Amino acid sequence: MPLAYALAAVIGLILALTWGALQLQVALAGFLNGESVWSKAQKQAVIDLDAYAFDGDASHLASFRRNYTVLQSDRWARDAIAGGHFDKGEVTQAFRRGDVIPSAIPGMIFMLQYFPDAPYMGEAMSAWRSVDDALVELDAIATKLQYAHAHGQVSTQESIHWRERIQALNNFIEPRANSFSVQIAQGAAWLGRVLFGGVLATACLASLLWLRMARRILTSIRGTEERYRLLFDSAADAIVMVDENSGRILDANRTAATWTGRESHELVGQSFADLFARGSARLVGTSVVSTLQGLHGQTKPVETHSSLATWGAQSVRQAIIRDISERIVIEQERRIAAEALASVAEGVVIADAERKAITVNAAYTRLTGYTLQALQYQRIDDMRRLPDGRPLPESVWSAIAEGGNWFGEVQSRRIDGSTYPEWLSISAIRNSEGEVLYYVAVFTDITATKTDRQRLEYLATHDALTGLSNRAEFQRQCTRAIEAAAKAHGAVAVLFVDLDAFKVVNDSYSHAIGDRLLVEVAERISRELRENDVAGRIGGDEFTVLLSGLRTREEAGYFANRLLASVAEPLRLSDYEITLSASIGIAGYPLDGNDPIALIANADAAMYAAKTEERNTFRFYTPMMHADARKRLLLGADLRQALARDEFYLVYQPSIELRSGRVVAVEALLRWRHPTRGELLPDEFIPLAESLGLIRRIDSWTMQNVREQIRRWDLARLPPLRVAMNVSASTFGHPSFVDDVKQAVQTNGLPAKQLLIEITESAILRLGEDTERTMHALHALGIGVAIDDFGTGYSSLAYLKLSAVDYFKIDRSFVSGLPGEGNDVAIVEAMLAIAKSLGIGTIAEGIETKAQHDFLLRAGCGEGQGYLYARPLAASEIERMLLTPNARPGATRLRLVPPE
Incomplete structure (x- = not known):
């Protein structure tokens, strides 16, 4: 290949020199051509100017100008x-x-630029430049003659003068032009000889160099073949050269x-x-592992x-065959050791x-990376520290060197x-003389164990949802604070915080939103704490706060005000914005108790007083609060027995048509x-029944008694009345409510239009999507719904479309401010307008x-209830009123007309 490349280079060089010579010849031909054109133009210019001087013919002047332009172009380019x-x-x-x-032209430019002084070229250029002034003078003569002919007749004497001068300039130019032509021709011949000699010499030199290199390469090849054969036969591995096509050796x-x-x-x-051996070959990476067979059966x-x-x-194909018998034995032993090491779960x-690692198992790599x-x-102890x-310490290695091992917790x-806790065990491998050759360190990640212990x-000691202290931990912290306050003659305050209407959030938005709300409230409480204060959650939506280092318990009032403001800020949870308030009770040591249990109980009593009296406020504990709490507990116990003892009963308040005074309905009141x-x-x-979970049982009792009363009135053949009954939010939203109503109507053959369900506006808003489901079911049964306390809600009026x-x-x-209070007048008129536009009846x-x-009559209200007409009456009095048309319950001055 080097010889082929060198030969190609020689041929390419010769071709390049030949091409260069041709280009120079073309350039010289251009010079000769240009010289011929220039010489003709010079001669013709003289002839044309002489003729113009003789006869003044403008065509002769134009011809002179054309030829002179050729002369000037060549001169300018030069x-x-x-x-x-x-x-x-x-x-x-x-x-x-x-x-x-x-x-x-490119060759001419090249020669004029780089070789203006070459042999013959320099003489030619000198001859060319020597006629420049003569040519300029000829142009000047042409200009003067043109001017003379343009302004009058040139005399014969002047014409002879100018022709003699033109002839003199021509005599000066002509021999020099001939000299330029001769020099160019001689230069072309000389350059041709030089180029031929150069190409020939270069070709001979390149051929000699190629022959010399060929000789050296052939000698090297023979030496390489000898060395190759020597290495080929002396190689420790078997080497076989195989024909790729036939597979023969x-x-x-x-x-x-x-x-x-x-x-x-x-x-x-x-x-x-x-x-x-047939079937023994298998591919391992880029090599093939197989079994070589000898002539006598050895493998x-x-x-x-x-x-x-x-x-x-x-x-x-060159095949290098290597004996791997020893390697297979070593790999088998190593594989057994590696599998044993890899199977260990610990690192x-x-x-x-020197304690530098030489082997690690996969478990250690997974554990540490x-x-x-x-x-x-790196030494194995460089990346480990004691827990502190x-x-x-060096004592670890000294103990191991003396024949023992070491184990303990390290970081x-x-x-x-990142760091993690680790249980480390180190032992040593020694030689026959007892010197340490290797250290074996076994590692176990105890992060999960420690985390579990810390988590437990x-x-x-903490609430799982909010992270605040639980009841037991809060009482322990409270005990320490009381002991410290006793020594310092200071005070400690315990705040009992209960969220107002938290159950509404749970019922309206879901328990998940309720849990997130509790977490947010816990964070707001924590933000208000000082360094040594403690917050706890003791259940549901009830929180406690321990304020220590006070001089008097009244100082806790400032904290309670800040906390109320913080809790009252709107909370953004998912797509909901929720506004809450809280009621806070405060009890302090030493005034309100000497132990945590007493302080928490008294703060709870104060909280209940705040919730009962006002909400979104705080109260300090007073002894009277416990009496109220005991009274509430007793009332709750009595309420659980009231149904069993048949202590509930119903009264009925008439609802009249304002226009006619006719009784059209009654409302059942518990x-x-x-x-x-x-x-x-x-x-x-x-409210107590709702908090104790008894309200659904009470609503069920009311439904049953209303149904029976309607049936008794029907049996007594009294005029049919619409009977309204109040239902709590929890009952209205319960899945079985519609079925219960359906059974009550169908079992007794009760006309659906005779029953009206009343539910407060705030309850509808709390129920959310459950409201729409229940409303549609009641409408399908033909039972109407009255929105009680309309106008006192605080949210969307979308339910009005149901x-x-x-x-x-x-x-x-x-109603109480009518007709004197302007705001009440505007609100009531707006309500009546809404009802009228929606086709909904109104009851004041x-x-x-x-x-x-x-x-109300003038404003368009349909029905009304109140003491002006009648107070709530027993069922028997309603019967007497309906049977006695002139009866006038109470002191009303309006006559009530029984229904037909």
Whole structure:
């Protein structure tokens, strides 16, 4: 290949020189052509100017100008090149105007630029430049003659003068032009001889160099072949050359012959595949592992590496066969040891006597991220510290060197810089003289164990949802604070915090939102704490706060105000914005108790007082609060027995048509006949029933009694009345509510239009999507719904679109100010306008004066209830009123007309 490349280079050089010579010849031809054109133009210019001087014919002047332009173009191009700074395009165009052969122009520019003083070229250029002034003078004569002919007749004497001068200039120019032509021709001949000699000499020199290199390469090839044969036969591995196409052996070294039990020439021509046991070959990486068979049945595990080469036009595969018997034994032993090491679940590192790692198992790499390469030049104790941060002491290694081992907890570092707790056990491997050769370190990650222990400890003292202290931990912290306050003669305050209407959030948005709300409230409480204060959650939506280091318990009021403001800020949870408030009770040491249990109980009593009286406020504990709490507990116990003892009963308040005074409906109202406290109104026990989970049982009792009362009135053949009954939010939203109503209507044959369900506006808003489902079901049964306390809600009025809504009950808080209060007037008129546009009936509650009655009648209200007409009556009084048309319950001045 080097010889081929060199020969190609010689031929390429000769061709390049020949091409260069041709280009120079073309350039010289261009010079000769240009000289011919220039000489003709010069001669013709003289002839034309002489004729113009003789006869003044303008055509002779035009011909002179054309020929002079050719002379000037060549002269300008020559001078531009000689100046060294020229535009090649402009020079080329100038030569083209001088009628120079286009292909010769680049060569002419090259020679004029770089070889203006070459033999013959210098003399030619001197002759060319010597006529420049004469040519300029000829142009000046032409200009003067043109001027003379333009302004009058040139005299014969003047014509003779100018012709004599033109002839004199021609005599000066002509020999020099001839000299320029001769020099150019001689230069062309000389340059041709030089070029031929140069090409010939170069070709001879290149051929000699090629022959010399060929001789050296051939000598080197012969030496290489000898060395190759020597290495080929002396190689420890068997080497076989195989024809790629036929698979036959072309050559084999001495080792291959020895292993197969044949001579090298005997292997030539045999199939290479026949050297190996059939089916024993398998690919391992880029090599093939198989079993080599000898002539007499002996076998040898071998590994074959092959590569493709070319011998002339023949593709040959070189196969290097290596005996791997010893390696297989070593690998088997190593595999057993490695599998044993890898199967260990703990991380294992084997280090040398200098404690530098030489082997690590996969468990250690998974645990720390360190591979063996990453551990190079590092000692196993460089990445470990005792739990307190101190390095492993030398006593560890001294104890191991003396024949023992060491184990204990350390802090270890991973490859990413993070640390983790580790149980470390180190032992040593010694030689026969007892010297330490290797250290074996076994590692166990105890992060999970420690985390579990810490988690259990944390859960034992903290609330799992909010992370605040639980009841037991809070009491322990409170005990320490009381002891410290007793020594310092200070005070401690315990705040009992309860969220207002938290159950509404749970029922309206889901328990998941409720849990997130509790977490957010816990964070807000924690933000308000000082360094030594403690917050806890003791259940549900109840939190406690311990304020220590106070002088008096009244200082806790400032904290309570800040906390109320913080809790009252709107919370953004998912797609909901929720606004809450809290009620706080405060009890302090030493005024309100000497132990945590007493302080928490008293703070709870104060909280209940705050919630009962106002909400979104705080109260300090007073002894009277416990009496109220005990009273509430007793009432709760009595309430659980009230149903069993049949202590509930119903009264009915008439609802009249304002326009006619006709009784059109009654509202069933619940009363509790307490054995010791007398008659109790719903406001006194319904909230308690809801908190104790008894409200659904009470609603069920009410539904059953309303149904039976309607049936009794129907049996007594009283005019049919619409009977309204109140239902709590939890009952209205319960999945079985619709089924219960359906059964009550269908079992007794009760006309659906005769029953009206009343539910408060706030309850509808709490129920959310459950409202729509229940409303549609009631509408399908033909049962209407009245929105009680309409106008007191605080959210969307989208529920007004639901089909089952038949009536608005305008709350008494808006009716009481009529007709004197302007705001009440505007609100009531707006409610009536909404109802009218939606086709919904209206019932005003709490009408007590004739003026209120008259205003509502004029405003378009349909029905009304209130003491102006009748107080709530027993069922028997309703019967008597309906049977006695002139009866006038109470002191009303309006006549109630029974229904037809």
